[in-house]
Every structure is written in structure tokens, then in C-alpha cells.
Amino acid sequence: MxxxxxxxxxxxxxxxxxxxxxxxxxxxxxxxxxxxxxxxxxxxxxxxxxxxxxxxxxxxxxxxxxxxxxxxxxxxxxxxxxxxxxxxxxxxxxxxxxxxxxxxxxxxxxxxxxxxxxxxxxxxxxxxxxxxxxxxxxxxxxxxxxxxxxxxxxxxxxxxxxxxxxxxxxxxxxxxxDHLGYRRRDLERPIQDPKITMPPKLARILVNLTGCKRGETLLDPFCGLGTILGEAAMCGVNVIGVDTDANRVEGARKNLRWLLEEYRIKDVKVEVYVGYAERLHKILRGRVVDGVATEPILLPPLKQPPTDQEAERMLEKASETYYRSLPSISKRLKPEGKAAIVVPCIKTKRGRIVSFDIAEEAAKVGLRLYHLHSVENFPILIEDPTQRVMRGVYLFKNG
Ligand SMILES: C[S@@+](CC[C@H](N)C(=O)[O-])C[C@H]1O[C@@H](n2cnc3c(N)ncnc32)[C@H](O)[C@@H]1O
Missing domain, CATH: 3.30.2130 (VC0802-like)
Structure with a gap:
């Protein structure tokens, strides 16, 4: 043809x-x-x-x-x-x-x-x-x-x-x-909190990056109100969410119940637990998942542009959460499975965009940067000229 x-x-x-x-x-x-x-x-x-x-x-x-x-x-x-x-x-x-x-x-x-x-x-x-x-x-x-x-x-x-x-x-x-569908899943779900959640469109992109297929299982170890889990469920992917905050876990469960009903999704398994991303074995026992997509930290918007040093201090604190959870994530991800991980990026007073490099720590636990022809460097920056805090995306392959 x-x-x-x-x-x-x-x-x-x-x-x-x-x-x-x-x-x-x-x-x-x-x-x-x-x-x-x-x-x-x-x-x-x-x-x-x-x-x-x-x-x-x-x-x-x-x-x-x-x-x-x-x-x-x-x-x-x-x-x-x-x-x-x-x-x-x-x-x-x-x-x-x-x-x-x-x-x-x-x-x-x-x-x-x-x-x-x-x-x-x-x-x-x-x-x-x-x-x-x-x-x-x-x-x-x-x-x-x-x-x-x-x-x-x-x-x-x-x-x-x-x-x-x-x-x-x-x-x-x-x-x-499908703008209307993404908007509906964002604004009509029962529990909302724009301070911590990501737009469903971005969540779907992360799911697509993991390559998880219908019937496979995706894990979000920092699941918040379950936006990523919801978009994976829309693709027929089974989901497991973990969060330390019991209210958010309850919120994610409600949101997912709503979504499954609204879209009449019957063949997807949903599990959401209170727990630590650093100790996934406690929840998953011996189980492994096919893909991981997650945003561990979403920094609040900044009123003033920070100096380079201020931005680096904020990021250093945030990076600890990432480094602590990477070993546990890698153990629960199947070999060759992919992990899409969002990191914060900050635009400083001098106009520099700073972030932290999780690739080195990830490599120590077997998570290697996944090569894509279309990507020159990780994290892939989601540029937003109106914001000082932006997002960057890493994609890893396990093993
Ligand atoms: C940025 S939010 C994720 C929001 C989610 N992407 C959504 O759209 O609903 C990060 C979440 O990680 C949770 N969290 C923080 N530290 C954690 C840890 N060590 N293990 C698991 N969850 C944690 C927080 O309670 C928060 O709900």
C-alpha cells in the first residue's frame, strides 16, 4: 500500500x-x-x-x-x-x-x-x-x-x-x-484537588509512554487522587495505586469507581492502598507490574522567580523522595517494563531551567533511560512560558 x-x-x-x-x-x-x-x-x-x-x-x-x-x-x-x-x-x-x-x-x-x-x-x-x-x-x-x-x-x-x-x-x-472527555474526567470526578493532580491528558501520555496494553497492570506508587490510574483504566489496563495519605487513597477509590461507572468499564481490576512507595513489597508481596507511571512531587507555583540557589535547594529536597523510592519501584517492575516518571523543573531569575538528574540513581537500581529517536535529552521538558514551576518527564526501561 x-x-x-x-x-x-x-x-x-x-x-x-x-x-x-x-x-x-x-x-x-x-x-x-x-x-x-x-x-x-x-x-x-x-x-x-x-x-x-x-x-x-x-x-x-x-x-x-x-x-x-x-x-x-x-x-x-x-x-x-x-x-x-x-x-x-x-x-x-x-x-x-x-x-x-x-x-x-x-x-x-x-x-x-x-x-x-x-x-x-x-x-x-x-x-x-x-x-x-x-x-x-x-x-x-x-x-x-x-x-x-x-x-x-x-x-x-x-x-x-x-x-x-x-x-x-x-x-x-x-x-x-477528545477534549470533552479529558475535561469531563478532570472536572466532573467526585474528588478534585488541582494543587496536587495532573491534567488527565498528561496522565494519558504517561500511560502511552509505558506501552502498557489492555489486560496488563500499571502501578502509580504516588497515586494521589488517581488521575494516572484513571487514564490507564480507560485503556483497559489494570491499575494499582499507592499513597501515604489515607484521604487521597479514599479519594482515588471514589474517582475510579465514578470513572468505571461513567464509561461502563467492566474488565479492569482496580486496587488502591495506603502505603509507602519505598516499601512496595509490603503491599505487592511477590507481584510485579508491567509499567509504572507517576508524579511523586508537584511543587507549588512560585510567586517570585527564585535564584539558582533557592531553586536548587527546593529541588534537592524533592529529589530525596525520588531517590528513596527508585529501588522499590525497580523491584516491582517486570524486566523490560517501562517507568514514566515526572520531575519538577524550575525557571530561575536568570532564566535558567533547573531540575535534578535521577538517571544516575535510577541506573544503580537497573532502571535505564529508554532510547527514543525523538528525544535528545531527559527529562523531556513540558514548557510553559506562564509558569516558573514546570514538569519534566523521564522514561526508563527496567533491566
Ligand atoms: C503530586 S501527588 C500525585 C498526584 C497524582 N498524580 C494525581 O493526579 O492525583 C504526590 C502524592 O504522593 C503522595 N506521597 C508522598 N510521599 C509518598 C511516599 N513516600 N509514598 C507514597 N506516596 C507518597 C502524596 O500524598 C501525594 O498524594
Whole structure:
């Protein structure tokens, strides 16, 4: 089968790229990165279904490329004809290196589509307008993916997505991330505490990094209110959570009961215990798990940027929790099993981003950095220009 080209808009930069690599490796799917434009990643792969794409949490949109052109006029849009119907909603998004080209190509595409729809006799359609914004060094005229989902554009109409990579690559959006589902699991679960929990989307990325499959078991030894456990359960993975705080353990149990009921998940085993991550053998006895995903410490937001020394002091204290639990985690993880571990990273007054290196301590207990082509250095930083405390992600393989 001829390779297809896909354009992905990444939510978390290199972490999203790492997720794509881990996810495809786990599914034995081959792909090749053929380009990057701003936060768009362009891939070549055999045909991949929208269902498979929707398992990725760190990708906002996926478009399948159907044309390559220098301009919007004269494009063959027949492929969209069968999705065109009266009163449908449609959209155009463009991604480029300059403001003018993003804006002009979006306008030209919109014009072309209006004429085409008219020629097809389709009436009263609604075009969703996008926003023009600069992202890093590139420009986007974008209809946001949450809007596409809310308006059911992919299912009941279409979005044409174009990215300027030498020529314009023009595609049709075939999948958008399930914003509504992730938001619901974040904001409708019975027990919430944004001071300690992570966004469910990030939790799903961690689960995908571990490569845990349906029927396998994932452990979060610092489980808090069970966000990571919930996302693993959504994938059909059995879960074990541990936390020293009995109230949080109770909270995690309630949240997981709610999730299993809401999503009618029947075939997943859930266990959450009060205990210490340093003494997992007390809880798990001889058992081993297939994957570990965890965030042991989430530092509170800082009002003032700290000096390098202040940041290093905070991190040194936090690092102890990590070092103490690594031996126990490694013993409970099966050989070749993967552990995705989140560490705090701090932006200091001087603009430096400091963190601590758990790789050396991890190596002493057999946890080795897992090589991914898309990752230059661990931790993979989740950059957030609005925050002084950010997250970094390590991925290890046991043995
Ligand atoms: C940052 S929170 C994790 C939150 C979780 N990712 C979520 O989204 O709900 C870290 C958790 O680790 C727990 N904790 C701290 N030290 C621990 C230890 N030594 N063993 C197990 N849990 C511990 C805390 O009670 C806290 O709930």
C-alpha cells in the first residue's frame, strides 16, 4: 500500500513526539518523520485509522494529506464532496512560517471552498472562523480543536488543514483529541484537588509512554487522587495505586469507581492502598507490574522567580523522595517494563531551567533511560512560558 502523509498538531512539543513514537512502536506501526513546521509534525505511514489516532492524548489534530500545491486555486476538492451536505459546518486552518502566508492561504482556501460548495449545490453551510496567532516562530490561522469537537466538524462536515512545507500540504482533518472527555474526567470526578493532580491528558501520555496494553497492570506508587490510574483504566489496563495519605487513597477509590461507572468499564481490576512507595513489597508481596507511571512531587507555583540557589535547594529536597523510592519501584517492575516518571523543573531569575538528574540513581537500581529517536535529552521538558514551576518527564526501561 502506498504511504500516506499525515500532519499532526502537537500539544506538548517533544513530549507529544515521544508519545507518538512510543505509541506506534507499541502497536508495531512504522512511520517516518518527513518534516516539522512550528508545532506541526509531518509523517509518512501506511494508512492509520482515526480510532488509532484518537488514542494519542498529546496530539490536537491529525489530518490526512490529499494534495500538494503552490496555491489554493484549482485544487481538486472532490474528495470532500461526499461529506458536504446542507447546513453542515466546515473550517479551514493553516500553519506557516509567515503571518501573511498563513492568512492569505486560509482566505484563498475558504474562497475556493465556498465556490466549490456552491457548485455542488450545497446550501446554508456554516464556516467556522479561525484565530490568527503566532506560536513560537511560526504562524497559524487556526480553528481550535476543541471547537471542532464541540461543533462535530470532523464527523458531520470537514476541516481542510494546510501546512506550508516547501509547497502547501493540504489535508483533511480525520481525528481531534477528545477534549470533552479529558475535561469531563478532570472536572466532573467526585474528588478534585488541582494543587496536587495532573491534567488527565498528561496522565494519558504517561500511560502511552509505558506501552502498557489492555489486560496488563500499571502501578502509580504516588497515586494521589488517581488521575494516572484513571487514564490507564480507560485503556483497559489494570491499575494499582499507592499513597501515604489515607484521604487521597479514599479519594482515588471514589474517582475510579465514578470513572468505571461513567464509561461502563467492566474488565479492569482496580486496587488502591495506603502505603509507602519505598516499601512496595509490603503491599505487592511477590507481584510485579508491567509499567509504572507517576508524579511523586508537584511543587507549588512560585510567586517570585527564585535564584539558582533557592531553586536548587527546593529541588534537592524533592529529589530525596525520588531517590528513596527508585529501588522499590525497580523491584516491582517486570524486566523490560517501562517507568514514566515526572520531575519538577524550575525557571530561575536568570532564566535558567533547573531540575535534578535521577538517571544516575535510577541506573544503580537497573532502571535505564529508554532510547527514543525523538528525544535528545531527559527529562523531556513540558514548557510553559506562564509558569516558573514546570514538569519534566523521564522514561526508563527496567533491566
Ligand atoms: C503530586 S501527588 C500525585 C498526584 C497524582 N498524580 C494525581 O493526579 O492525583 C504526590 C502524592 O504522593 C503522595 N506521597 C508522598 N510521599 C509518598 C511516599 N513516600 N509514598 C507514597 N506516596 C507518597 C502524596 O500524598 C501525594 O498524594
Amino acid at each position: 502506498a504511504a500516506k502523509r499525515y500532519v499532526l498538531t502537537l500539544a506538548y512539543g517533544s513530549l507529544s513526539e515521544a508519545e507518538v513514537e512510543a505509541y506506534f512502536t507499541n502497536l508495531n506501526l512504522n512511520y517516518r518523520v518527513v518534516g516539522r513546521v512550528g508545532r506541526c509534525l509531518i509523517l509518512e505511514a501506511d494508512e492509520i485509522s482515526p480510532q488509532i489516532w484518537s488514542g494519542l492524548a498529546g496530539v490536537y489534530k491529525v489530518a490526512e494529506v490529499f494534495a500538494e500545491a503552490g496555491e489554493a486555486e484549482g485544487l481538486n476538492l472532490n474528495l470532500l464532496a461526499e461529506s458536504a451536505s446542507d447546513k453542515m459546518k466546515w473550517a479551514v486552518s493553516t500553519y506557516s512560517d509567515t503571518r501573511d502566508s498563513a492568512e492569505e492561504f486560509a482566505e484563498a482556501l475558504q474562497q475556493s471552498l465556498k465556490e466549490t460548495l456552491k457548485a455542488w449545490g450545497v446550501r446554508k453551510t456554516k464556516m467556522l472562523r479561525g484565530d490568527l496567532q503566532k506560536v513560537g516562530s511560526s504562524w497559524e490561522y487556526e480553528v481550535f480543536s476543541d471547537r471542532l469537537q464541540e461543533e462535530r466538524v470532523v464527523e458531520e462536515g470537514f476541516e481542510v488543514l494546510a501546512v506550508r512545507h516547501k509547497n502547501w500540504l493540504i489535508g483533511r482533518t480525520i481525528a481531534v483529541v
